[in-house]
Amino acid sequence: MSEATVSLRLRRVMLWSGIAVLCTWVLVPIYLIALGAFGGRSGVFRWPKNLLPWDSGLAAMQTFLAVEGVWAAAFNGAFVACLTMLFSLLLGAPAGYALARYRFAGQDAFRMLVILTRAFPLAILALPLTVTFIRTGLYDTPVGVALVHTALALPFTALVSSSLFMGIPRELEEAAWVFGCTGFQAFRRIVLPLALPGLAAAAIFAFVISWNEVFAASVLTVRNKTLTAYLLTVLAESPLHFRFAGGFLLILPSIIFIFAVRKYLFAMWGIANR
Amino acid sequence: MAGITIDRIEKKFGAVTALQQLSLKVEDGEFIALLGPSGCGKTTLLRIIAGLESQTSGRVLIGERDVSALPPRQRGLAMVFQNYAVFPHMTVYENVAFGLRMKGASDAEVKKQVERAAGLLHIEPYLERYPAKLSGGQRQRVAVARALAVEPAVLLMDEPLSNLDALLRLEMRSELKAVLASSGTTTVYVTHDQTEAMGLADRIAVMHKGVIEQIDRPQALYERPATRFVGGFVGSPPMNFIDLPVADGTARLGGFSSPVPLRNGTVTAGIRAEDIDVAEDGGLPFDVGVCEPLGATLLLTGRIDGQLARVSVRPDSRVRPGDRLGLTPNAGRIVWIDPADGKAMGAAA
Ligand SMILES: Nc1ncnc2c1ncn2[C@@H]1O[C@H](COP(=O)(O)OP(=O)(O)OP(=O)(O)O)[C@@H](O)[C@H]1O
Ligand SMILES: [Mg+2]
Numbered sequence: 001m002s003e004a005t006v007s008l009r010l011r012r013v014m015l016w017s018g019i020a021v022l023c024t025w026v027l028v029p030i031y032l033i034a035l036g037a038f039g040g041r042s043g044v045f046r047w048p049k050n051l052l053p054w055d056s057g058l059a060a061m062q063t064f065l066a067v068e069g070v071w072a073a074a075f076n077g078a079f080v081a082c083l084t085m086l087f088s089l090l091l092g093a094p095a096g097y098a099l100a101r102y103r104f105a106g107q108d109a110f111r112m113l114v115i116l117t118r119a120f121p122l123a124i125l126a127l128p129l130t131v132t133f134i135r136t137g138l139y140d141t142p143v144g145v146a147l148v149h150t151a152l153a154l155p156f157t158a159l160v161s162s163s164l165f166m167g168i169p170r171e172l173e174e175a176a177w178v179f180g181c182t183g184f185q186a187f188r189r190i191v192l193p194l195a196l197p198g199l200a201a202a203a204i205f206a207f208v209i210s211w212n213e214v215f216a217a218s219v220l221t222v223r224n225k226t227l228t229a230y231l232l233t234v235l236a237e238s239p240l241h242f243r244f245a246g247g248f249l250l251i252l253p254s255i256i257f258i259f260a261v262r263k264y265l266f267a268m269w270g271i272a273n274r
Numbered sequence: 275m276a277g278i279t280i281d282r283i284e285k286k287f288g289a290v291t292a293l294q295q296l297s298l299k300v301e302d303g304e305f306i307a308l309l310g311p312s313g314c315g316k317t318t319l320l321r322i323i324a325g326l327e328s329q330t331s332g333r334v335l336i337g338e339r340d341v342s343a344l345p346p347r348q349r350g351l352a353m354v355f356q357n358y359a360v361f362p363h364m365t366v367y368e369n370v371a372f373g374l375r376m377k378g379a380s381d382a383e384v385k386k387q388v389e390r391a392a393g394l395l396h397i398e399p400y401l402e403r404y405p406a407k408l409s410g411g412q413r414q415r416v417a418v419a420r421a422l423a424v425e426p427a428v429l430l431m432d433e434p435l436s437n438l439d440a441l442l443r444l445e446m447r448s449e450l451k452a453v454l455a456s457s458g459t460t461t462v463y464v465t466h467d468q469t470e471a472m473g474l475a476d477r478i479a480v481m482h483k484g485v486i487e488q489i490d491r492p493q494a495l496y497e498r499p500a501t502r503f504v505g506g507f508v509g510s511p512p513m514n515f516i517d518l519p520v521a522d523g524t525a526r527l528g529g530f531s532s533p534v535p536l537r538n539g540t541v542t543a544g545i546r547a548e549d550i551d552v553a554e555d556g557g558l559p560f561d562v563g564v565c566e567p568l569g570a571t572l573l574l575t576g577r578i579d580g581q582l583a584r585v586s587v588r589p590d591s592r593v594r595p596g597d598r599l600g601l602t603p604n605a606g607r608i609v610w611i612d613p614a615d616g617k618a619m620g621a622a623a
Binding site (some may be wrong): 185 | 345351
């Protein structure tokens, strides 16, 4: 065997072991949570663990889903997340477009400010926010929570969409203008279709940020809790297999998100390379 | 009626002046080539005509209309971009149809025009493909087809054939010329390939550092360059420039002498490589350095009195590196240039 083939083989071994380590890193915890969620009371406490889902059943999950308020909270959480997605896209995408296409005074400062919104811990903002929300009637409403979540997600949507728009050559828009488009028509016919996959990814990202956020959602609501906030209050007093079921339910959207976004991320690269 | 008048256009990018008070008049239906080295402002001028770049000062008129302040879509023109700007999310068909659709043409009309333009540029086999699956040259042809499909009154093209192989380029060149001439389209064509400009254009505007050095018919430009830059840029090989001492209105070097429009000092003689008779001796003494057989001619590179010169001779000439020859330039075709400012002097007095 020549040296080249040996090193090639070595490289391949290293590649695959790297992949294996990463997969284990991500998948094993998820698998264990799933086992806990479906294994019922006995499954959770058994040691050594039964690593194969022999005695699993939907029983634990079903009891969990039958608990008072879970469905309402899940619906609430999804509603808040959708609002967050909408708000952060409507605000973030135009900001990103402006950052990408126009030179204006204070552009870099604006960029910094967008990121700086994340520099203030929510814990500090919580009290003034609560007071303001009670005054304005936003307290304990999905819209109120969505607004706070939008503030959290906005830096991502603005910056992601700005680099997205930067990846779309200006000449494409200019060609559209020359061939009879107004500025808005060129945006709708050329820029938007090209940016759509990336914007979708940014939107789903905003969704997941909102879905997973627990602090603001807990502080700013009493009855209209999101699923995350609800589980935090309920699960503290619940048996272990309930907590696993709740945890699994929380992970689920993220997993779906990753699979949904996967091919869009590749589509984005396709445009950038052209 | 769609001539273009460019009236003292100036363009500054911050401290850089890309165009200096440039004026140009393109007649209706005329084909003008903008020829110049990289970075001389050709694309900038084209973008100002199209309305994609705003001028610092000056006016642009298309037909009799002042379009200086109008957005691109209201200027009634089409453009081929230097980097194609083909829409990646549309099929070739939809790309070519884009301008027509924006005008609200009927499907039948769109189909007819797309097929005509596609046929002209030999892209029929790719009509259903997406641009990502085309080569650079194919994409470039899509960009040209997209511009031709709208049958514009004014067509702006920024190096539209630069990415094609030599054979295809030659073919496209002649087809383009025929189509644009028959449709009477006013065309501004940017290129830095001087054979392309010579072959296509009614008139060539040679640009250098943001100004038009000379604008004239290709042959006139070739024979009587107005400046040393034009002579050196147009034609291959470039014009020879030989400095000669002048005494009493006569330039003299070796066995060569000629009356010049100057009493005393130095003059530069601009001489084309093919406008020279070669003999064993007499005339300008020429030391041959390199011989390149080019097929139709034999190109000799060497020195006259230490100055670089190139001479075309018959391909069967028996010349070898190291030979010394005597050159007699064709007197009527010498361009006398003032070495101080690089401008041609009036016809020999
Ligand atoms: N957006 C810009 N900002 C600053 N300078 C610019 C800009 N666009 C062009 N320039 C400058 O203006 C000058 C002319 O550029 P232009 O693109 O018109 O050249 P060109 O003749 O088309 O060259 P090429 O043959 O390489 O395409 C160059 O010196 C260039 O650096
Ligand atoms: Mg250019």
